[in-house]
Amino acid sequence: MAADTFKPIAPRPPPGRTEGLLPWLRRNLFSDWKSSLATLVLVGLVLYLLPSLAQWGLFQAVFGADANACQAARGTGACWGVVTEKWRVIIFGRYPYEQQWRPEIATIVMVLGLVLSCVRWFWKPWLALLWVGVLAVFFTLMGGGILGLEPVRTDLWGGLPLTVMLATLSIFLAFPIAVLVALGRRSKLPAIRTACIVYIELIRGVPLISVLFMASFMFPLFMPQGTSIDVLVRVLVGITLFAAAYMAEIVRGGLQAIPKGQLEAADTLGLSYWQTQRKIVLPQALAMVVPSMMNNFISIFKDTSLVTIVSLYELTGALGLALNSDVEWRPFKIEAYLFITAIYFAFCFAMSRYSLWVEKQVSVSRTR
Amino acid sequence: MTEPIVRFDKVNKWYGNDFHVLRDIDLDVAKGERIVICGPSGSGKSTLIRCVNALEEYQQGRVTVDGIALTDDVKAVEQVRKQVGMVFQQFNLFPHLTVLENLTLAPMWVGHLPKKEAEERAMAQLKRVRIAEQARKYPLQLSGGQQQRVAIARALCLTPKIMLFDEPTSALDPEMINEVLDVMIELAGQGITMLCVTHEMGFARSVADRVIFMDQGQIVEQNAPEAFFANPQNERTRDFLSKIIAH
Numbered sequence: 053m054a055a056d057t058f059k060p061i062a063p064r065p066p067p068g069r070t071e072g073l074l075p076w077l078r079r080n081l082f083s084d085w086k087s088s089l090a091t092l093v094l095v096g097l098v099l100y101l102l103p104s105l106a107q108w109g110l111f112q113a114v115f116g117a118d119a120n121a122c123q124a125a126r127g128t129g130a131c132w133g134v135v136t137e138k139w140r141v142i143i144f145g146r147y148p149y150e151q152q153w154r155p156e157i158a159t160i161v162m163v164l165g166l167v168l169s170c171v172r173w174f175w176k177p178w179l180a181l182l183w184v185g186v187l188a189v190f191f192t193l194m195g196g197g198i199l200g201l202e203p204v205r206t207d208l209w210g211g212l213p214l215t216v217m218l219a220t221l222s223i224f225l226a227f228p229i230a231v232l233v234a235l236g237r238r239s240k241l242p243a244i245r246t247a248c249i250v251y252i253e254l255i256r257g258v259p260l261i262s263v264l265f266m267a268s269f270m271f272p273l274f275m276p277q278g279t280s281i282d283v284l285v286r287v288l289v290g291i292t293l294f295a296a297a298y299m300a301e302i303v304r305g306g307l308q309a310i311p312k313g314q315l316e317a318a319d320t321l322g323l324s325y326w327q328t329q330r331k332i333v334l335p336q337a338l339a340m341v342v343p344s345m346m347n348n349f350i351s352i353f354k355d356t357s358l359v360t361i362v363s364l365y366e367l368t369g370a371l372g373l374a375l376n377s378d379v380e381w382r383p384f385k386i387e388a389y390l391f392i393t394a395i396y397f398a399f400c401f402a403m404s405r406y407s408l409w410v411e412k413q414v415s416v417s418r419t420r
Numbered sequence: 421m422t423e424p425i426v427r428f429d430k431v432n433k434w435y436g437n438d439f440h441v442l443r444d445i446d447l448d449v450a451k452g453e454r455i456v457i458c459g460p461s462g463s464g465k466s467t468l469i470r471c472v473n474a475l476e477e478y479q480q481g482r483v484t485v486d487g488i489a490l491t492d493d494v495k496a497v498e499q500v501r502k503q504v505g506m507v508f509q510q511f512n513l514f515p516h517l518t519v520l521e522n523l524t525l526a527p528m529w530v531g532h533l534p535k536k537e538a539e540e541r542a543m544a545q546l547k548r549v550r551i552a553e554q555a556r557k558y559p560l561q562l563s564g565g566q567q568q569r570v571a572i573a574r575a576l577c578l579t580p581k582i583m584l585f586d587e588p589t590s591a592l593d594p595e596m597i598n599e600v601l602d603v604m605i606e607l608a609g610q611g612i613t614m615l616c617v618t619h620e621m622g623f624a625r626s627v628a629d630r631v632i633f634m635d636q637g638q639i640v641e642q643n644a645p646e647a648f649f650a651n652p653q654n655e656r657t658r659d660f661l662s663k664i665i666a667h
Binding site: 311313314316317319320321322323327331332335336339414416417418 | 473475498501502504505506508510512513514515516517518525526529530558559560574575578
């Protein structure tokens with residue numbers, strides 16, 4: 053009998069359409085009777101709730117800054133007038149009213165800096181210079197005292213500029229500390245290792261509120277008479293040290309996931325400890341912890357709202373400032389809260405989407 | 421006889437308190453000699469070659485590489501590692517760097533070569549292992565055999581005098597073993613000192629100057645390959661060979 057020859061079968065496309073809207077709907081929403089039922093129930097629920105939500109939020113709502121109209125619409129329509137009336141206090145806190153163009157520009161500049169830093173094209177050495185510029189503009193505008201700008205004390209800074217600045221600076225400052233502490237915790241030198249463990253465990257053992265209290269009230273007691281560090285700086289240091297401890301543990305998680313073989317290969321090639329960390333270990337470890345790191349960034353952003361307790365009125369604090377003492381508008385707190393919720397959400401959602409993009413970038417080498 | 425390039429002098433090593441992994445190892449390797457080390461798992465063969473570039477420490481005796489005694493001295497370790505390349509069972513390529521970057525990393529950062537020169541040297545080595553067209557890919561986009569050849573090229577980029585191979589084909593699909601062995605055979609023909617831990621007995625037969633059999637941390641028997649395979653002296657060696665060659 054003649055030997056069989058191998059005949060390759062040409063590839064064929066799969067039967068039926070698998071892409072497009074209809075197949076997607078069938079696969080994801082109506083794959084069996086249970087899933088179809090759930091889809092229908094949820095669609096029904098949305099159709100039932102949406103009209104009343106639209107009635108409350110749009111058609112029956114009061115948009116003008118008219119407290120009487122708001123009172124009249126209570127229970128049936130939202131009072132967006134509270135935002136129209138109070139938005140400047142909510143956004144800028146106690147900052148002098150006629151000077152509020154300054155925090156406005158300062159915030160725009162800083163947010164712009166953040167957005168540009170997220171774009172790959174800007175990942176060049178001069179990005180650091182750009183940030184020196186951004187910070188110079190921000191603090192000059194906010195603090196004043198030069199260039200003919202009226203000086204404004206830091207305890208008057210508030211609202212969104214304060215939130216954005218505290219979050220940005222504490223994240224940027226905490227990150228390098230976190231990397232060093234994480235490396236230190238895995239160091240072979242007992243003194244360094246112990247110091248890092250003590251730092252992490254001490255900070256993790258207390259709530260952020262108590263760290264802020266200590267930074268704001270206790271720390272000055274230890275300072276020599278007459279010297280004082282600005283409360284804003286003390287609070288910033290407090291948040292930074294707090295954030296760094298948590299980030300350090302996230303980084304350590306990444307470090308531990310690096311196979312021992314990577315270090316052995318680096319040793320064999322003659323790379324030094326710092327070269328190995330910088331070129332081999334950290335790029336891989338940090339890439340692995342992008343999701344949990346961004347999780348931490350988002351929570352720091354929101355944790356800045358705690359500085360209210362040491363009388364710095366950032367976004368959430370400024371809202372209380374705007375409404376608590378105003379009998380007329382106080383009943384419409386919910387609408388005002390929805391307003392700052394939208395602001396927080398915009399920032400956090402942007403961060404979370406950006407993190408997905410970063411994940412995709414760093415996993416390029418893992419895709420086949 | 422000229423000075424041996426690697427010398428083990430009564431080397432003893434323990435893991436913890438009760439695992440005596442290397443026992444009274446005496447071994448001289450001549451310059452250009454090609455040695456294959458085999459033995460059952462846990463016999464200390466990997467540990468032995470890992471002592472040559474100080475990936476493992478030892479507690480007693482002395483290892484000398486190219487005239488430099490390997491002690492706790494960091495400088496000595498640094499010196500020796502410049503002379504010794506190593507290839508691992510699991511390749512240990514850096515997955516976040518391209519093939520080319522894997523090869524240029526050490527020449528640029530340890531050897532302080534300019535980028536262009538490092539890349540030229542890297543491409544030459546990639547051609548040598550016949551994989552130059554994959555230079556811009558990432559390691560995980562390559563097959564196991566290709567990855568291992570890249571790993572060999574990476575080690576060669578530092579122009580080592582000694583190459584260590586720690587079971588270089590054990591993690592490969594059978595179809596890919598030969599492409600790696602071919603590269604190793606070619607390398608063997610070029611006068612570099614080689615210490616290979618492997619169970620590829622065909623390779624040992626055609627390339628090795630000496631085959632060493634280890635068991636329980638000791639060198640049981642060593643001989644030229646023809647004699648080693650045709651006429652093993654020790655019962656333990658015969659038993660081992662019958663097990664790995666039977667099928």
